[in-house]
Amino acid sequence: MSILHNRHTAVLHVSATKMSQSFSVKDIDRMHRQRGFNEIGYHFYITKDGMTYKGRDLSKDGAHVKGFNKGTIGICCEGGIGEDGKPTDTMNGIQRAAVEGLLKSLKLGNPKMKVKGHRDYSPDLNGNGKVDSWERLKECPCYDAAIRFNHFNA
Numbered sequence: 001m002s003i004l005h006n007r008h009t010a011v012l013h014v015s016a017t018k019m020s021q022s023f024s025v026k027d028i029d030r031m032h033r034q035r036g037f038n039e040i041g042y043h044f045y046i047t048k049d050g051m052t053y054k055g056r057d058l059s060k061d062g063a064h065v066k067g068f069n070k071g072t073i074g075i076c077c078e079g080g081i082g083e084d085g086k087p088t089d090t091m092n093g094i095q096r097a098a099v100e101g102l103l104k105s106l107k108l109g110n111p112k113m114k115v116k117g118h119r120d121y122s123p124d125l126n127g128n129g130k131v132d133s134w135e136r137l138k139e140c141p142c143y144d145a146a147i148r149f150n151h152f153n154a
Contacts, residue, residue: 007058007110010073010103010152011065012145013042013118014080019090023078025053037063042074044102050094052102065121073106073113075099080142087139103152115152117145 017023024047029040040055041063047053056062056074064074077095082088091099107113118140122131146153 006071007073007106007113008071009114009116010075010106011068011116011118011121012099012141012149013064013074013076014090014141015045015076015078016080016087016140017078018081018083018085019048019079019092020083025055028076029055032063042076044073044075045078046075046095046098046102047078048090048092048095050098052098065118068121075102077141080140087142089143091141091143099149103149107152113152115145115149117141117143120146 015023015028025040025045028042028045032039032041042055043058043062045053045055055076058073061069062072062074063069064076065072077091077099079090079095080087082090103115119136119138120131122135122137124131125135126132
């Protein structure tokens with residue numbers, strides 16, 4: 001049985017860096033280690049040129065959404081901050097194609113897997129069944145992942 005059968009959700013993230021800034025998978029790993037992790041917290045990292053890097057092994061829980069790492073796959077894309085320093089959807093076509101390819105591959109291992117963004121794990125403070133923009137603890141990944149990749153949630 002595939003290791004993916006225990007992974008019910010792919011959670012999309014951004015590195016919270018400007019697109020003019022280069023931020024490699026080694027940079028993410030170093031940042032996570034400085035925060036006390038024993039290795040990179042994401043399972044995959046996709047740079048702005050579309051290169052997909054394997055991070056934490058899928059056999060291990062990630063360290064990417066506090067309280068929701070069990071059963072999820074962490075996917076981080078380089079970028080997410082505009083040149084003005086504000087959260088911005090910086091995903092380019094090359095990155096999007098790489099995310100699409102990765103999600104397609106992951107779905108082969110678990111057809112029931114869903115796609116969400118990190119911000120979707122913020123608390124629903126008013127209890128209306130959805131996380132409203134004012135309830136988000138962070139904007140990551142700076143777009144609505146469930147809508148952008150809704151064809152994977154069918």
